[in-house]
Amino acid sequence: MVIPVFPRVSIIILNWNGWRDTVECLESLYRITYPSYDVILVDNASKDDSIERIKEYVEGKIEVNSKFFNYSPYNKPIKVFEISEDEARQGKFNKPLYEKYDVNRRLILIRNKGNYGFAGGNNVGIKFALSVLNPEYVLLLNNDTIVDKRFLDELVKVAESDEKLGIVGPKIYYYDYYGRNDIIWSSGGSIHWWLVWVYSSNKTGVRDSEEDLLPEDVEWISGAALMMNTKYFRWLNPNYFFGNEDVELGINARQKGLRVVYVPKSKVWHKVGVSRKKAKVSVKVFEGYFKFIKANFPLLIYIYQILINTLLIPLRAMRNKDLAMFYYLLSKFRIN
Secondary structure (H helix, E strand, O other): OOOOOOOOEEEEEEEOOOHHHHHHHHHHHOOOOOOOEEEEEEEOOOOOOHHHHHHHHHOOOOOOOOOOOOOOOOOOOOEEEEEEHHHHHHOOOOHHHHHOOOHHHEEEEEEOOOOOHHHHHHHHHHHHHHHHHOOOEEEEEEOOEEEOOOHHHHHHHHHOOOOOEEEEEEEEEEOOEOOEOOEEEEOOEEEOOOOOOOEEEOOOOOEOOOOOOOOEEOOEOOOOEEEEEOOOOOOOOOOOOOOOHHHHHHHHHHHOOOEEEEEEEEEEEEOOOHHHHHHOOOHHHHHHHHHHHHHHOOHHHHHHHHHHHHHHHHHHHHHHOOHHHHHHHHHOOOOO
16 A cells, blocks of 8 residues: 655745735635645734734634635634744754644744845745755745645645656636636746736636646746745745745746746635735835846846836836836936
8 A cells, every 4th residue: 555645845924914814814724635734924023913913813713704715713723833033044943842733733933023025034934944844845825815725735746746847836816806716817927028027927817717727837936826846946036025036936947947837726816916015016126126137137138128117117106106116217227
């Protein structure tokens, strides 16, 4: 009799002033069918009462309402293993005690001292997972997502099918698209240097199809739900505060001869725009974008991107009420 082997997956969720979304995400995670996972919640120095509210949720004091599932009191309380950022970076952790709890009855909570953005915040969780838990895979998951019960089974099944598979990602739907939840937001992504934004998600706005079942090679996977093989990837580029790191991972994977694959049988729903609204598309975001272009594309494309974005930035600045973006792009005419 062959005993099935389930590779360990460390799931990292980043929270910043968003406990309501986070507890709905956690409630969906704690009902998945995959038997070997960790949930690592990294708080990026929230200024609201996120920590207190999340602790109330795991104690069973807050019932989570969602159109995707019914709240379950049967796995509460969930044991919280709370550690500081310094302890996480040093790998200080009571792993023997942690391992005594069932996967759906435990939560690792890391409290960062500052808001390090998406890449910096996740890197604290990634470093901790690799040094203490030794997972075969790390899964980055936005706190404003809801997961299907079998989403992780499907990701791991495909990831284990080819040793040259470096990154996999699910089919991501809009959480609510004018009352519908079967409209695709991302099925992996493509890169087009001539567009205003050089990368785009595939099939955005398309209604789901029963024919969309086979894994597909793509150029990048959205960081909203991205699983990477820890043999090949061990951190995100900290130069990007918010955005671009997922696309660069895809570029790096392909440069290493690895595959990046979209897995349509794995399903996630995303509250699109929630994180970006909180981050406020600003100088930090644009600065990261141009660092990404400069690092990964020829100089002519870098210049083209500056020009085309500068022409369109007044509209974005008015929409976002952020004139700092306009002044920032003007400064980029001085190519360093």
